[in-house]
Amino acid sequence: MSQKDRDTSYSRLFAEELRLAEEAKEVVRDRALSGKELYKLHQELAGQYEKLLKTTIKLSRISDIQGKKLKEQEQEIQTANESLKHLEKLRQRLIADISHELGTPMVAVQGYVKALLDGVIQPEEKYMRLIYDRVLTVNHLIKDLFLLSTFQANQNHFEHQRIEIGAFVRAVERKFMPDCERAGIAFDMEMPGEGADPVIVWGDPVRLDQVFENLLRNAMKFTQAGGSIRLCSEFQPKYEGALLGHWFVKVSDSGIGIAEEEVPHVFERFYRSKRASANGIEGTGLGLAITKEIIQKHGGEIGVTSRAGEGSTFFFLIPAESVTSVDGQTRSMIKGGLS
Template sequence: MDIGTTSEQDVFTEELRILKAAKSDVAARKQPDPGQYGQLVDHYEKLLKTTMKLSRISDIQGRTLKEREQELKSAHAELQHMELLRRQLISDISHELRTPITSVQGYVKAFLDQVIEPGEAYLSMLYQKLLTIDQLITDLFQLSTLMANRHPLHFHPVPVGPWYNGLQTRFELEAAGKGIRIEFQPLRNETGHMSPQEQKLRIDQAKIDQVVTNLLDNAVKFTPSGGAVRLHGLLSERPPEATVLSRTETASDALRWFTLFVEDTGEGIDPIDMPYLFERFFRAGDVAKRGVSGAGLGLAISKEIVFRHGGQIGVDSEPGQGSRFQFSLPLHDGEPLLDVPQVPNR
């Protein structure tokens, strides 16, 4: 008798046993017409089949309801996350834009009241403030969309060796203008697996170049004239550790990694400031007093970009000994790397 699935037979074990026994009893009577007893057995079999079908439908509906419930929970969690990001963005805009906007407003009012003449120096200063506001808004928008996993990334395979070698001239002119040397070291390969020319990253190159630019820009800013900024890359079986290390719970578990180190010979970072370096708007020590520009968003943006690549970012530093920032990305040999939304471990 073919009736129901194995799981259903497990649930209706007793009923199926009774049906089997009754049908055997009917067959054993060897009568062409078993009469009302045989009809009763036939009706019982039909009823049992209908009950098992209803049970199957109920199970399917139950599973569907659980799936929908999980989808609703995920959607609710995402909405809560988006609302938190929205509030953060509004708070950041109102807090960070208030000072430059108030400054611009004050000068414009002074022009209108003829307190000062709108000369070239004042207009140039206002123009720079407006550029600062525009850049701040752009950075805030990018950071918010990255954190909300709404910033599209476009992954492509990029050979590690040529890409790394191309970094050598990235900041040479700017650094030379400040009396700073860019020291570039050959890429070290500790994987024992293919040459750097064969190994590939699967990245959004424009975004990873932005991370490199942020780190190099910071290194040049905080290195005094006569100092040096060193770049060196490493291919290894696991990403190196750092004093402060930021990574997501869903970071890649790749067997081979590329790490870029950007090291400066500046003043170093106070240990008190170290845990907060990758937070939005954080500016270590007396940065503002030293006239170093920036809103404190570059490292936060870099962290989100690296997270979206399944990587990690960190820093080592001691006061008076300079700083070494690093980020690590998984290496890939052609398998697809999907842009799967991740929730950073913040």
């Protein structure tokens, strides 16, 4: 409500009093001409009453404003309180997760060190390597847990910038192709050709690189030598000919796949499929949970389709646009103007 509307509302609220005050002023004004002192006093009294009404209106307005501010402050306090409760739940959950997940590797480290101290085993390389690997596992686990918790508590700031996805995906290919070759896994790419219009997203390149790191490393982990991984990247317009749409990415592998009943749980923290455990495939179960948080922070969605023994396909989409050129410069509809 505007200030003018509020003034009109208060005037309407005190309309009867204002009308009576005005009538009283007119009556005593006419009769005061008679020169009688009493009517002059009546005229002064009517004027004071009018002033009192106007002061009352102002006080009512001030009270209303203060009331609204108090409600706003109450809402802010309530929101802050809910935020603190949320952070406390995350803290408790983090402590519980750390206590649970650190137990196994730390017990192993403790056992090896005690055996070394007691002379049961000698400080051979294989035992030192086992201890080192367990320590690395603990370090990665703590790092991933902290990262995931900051995402969920909205305490991790993203550095969004313009990313041309063609160049970005080609950099991903150059990064992972040698690793796949060493593992004996075929790595294929599917993306628009050189003549296609450039497509951009506004995102954090470090975090998006982490998404590809998690998805592709995951695919390599579950795919044996002789298998294949396929990365598809395309722009999907909102409708035919539209410049705005989504960047759609699929990472498919020919690995061991995921059982149908386990598919809904793969993005949960610490979830590891039974087939992964049975095949001795290590992991903390945090990579996909982190990936989901990153995609959601970019306004996107992520999912998976899979069948046991037939491989998996992880996919995500985030807002993107196909840009056009004007006098050699690209026009961005998301940011507006030329960029």
